[in-house]
Amino acid sequence: MSRWPSAILAVVLLLVALPSAQAVQPDEVLDDPALEARAREISQNLRCLVCQNQSIDDSNAELARDLRIIVRQRLVAGDSNDEVFQFVVDRYGDYVLLTPPLRGTTFALWFGPLIILLIAGGALLLAARRRRSGATAGGLTAEEQARLSELLHEEPPKK
Numbered sequence: 001m002s003r004w005p006s007a008i009l010a011v012v013l014l015l016v017a018l019p020s021a022q023a024v025q026p027d028e029v030l031d032d033p034a035l036e037a038r039a040r041e042i043s044q045n046l047r048c049l050v051c052q053n054q055s056i057d058d059s060n061a062e063l064a065r066d067l068r069i070i071v072r073q074r075l076v077a078g079d080s081n082d083e084v085f086q087f088v089v090d091r092y093g094d095y096v097l098l099t100p101p102l103r104g105t106t107f108a109l110w111f112g113p114l115i116i117l118l119i120a121g122g123a124l125l126l127a128a129r130r131r132r133s134g135a136t137a138g139g140l141t142a143e144e145q146a147r148l149s150e151l152l153h154e155e156p157p158k159k
Contacts, residue, residue: 023058028068030076039072042084046071047098055098067096 024043030036043057050061056068067088074084085097094100100109140148 023056023060023064024068025065028065028072030072035072035075038081039068039075042071042075042081043068045085045098046088047096049092049096 048059056064
């Protein structure tokens, strides 16, 4: 039995884990383990506005670092988790949350991809039906058939 699959899996897992392990810098970590755990929990639920599909906890972007520092400063100042979230949302809007609340202003964030997928699927279905109906209804009228026969049986012009 070969050891390659398990070695490849170990390397892939290591590479996947590396970026998130490097995001939070040592100078950002709080001395109080309880506050640091709260900061990490909050940071994992805030979107990096530069990367957009990463949490600020996983992102190496400067803005993500600034947001991590703000989160820690607010916690040290005595804010609750909800107050920290509210502070960040007041400053950057609902988009900064990885799971924004369902509101009229966040409707596009929640349903936009589904709507785009449905529109694209409908367009593909419509195009397939048009192509199929065009191929089956492609018979020539009697006049067109007569003209085609006439053109095919004519002698080429002589030079």
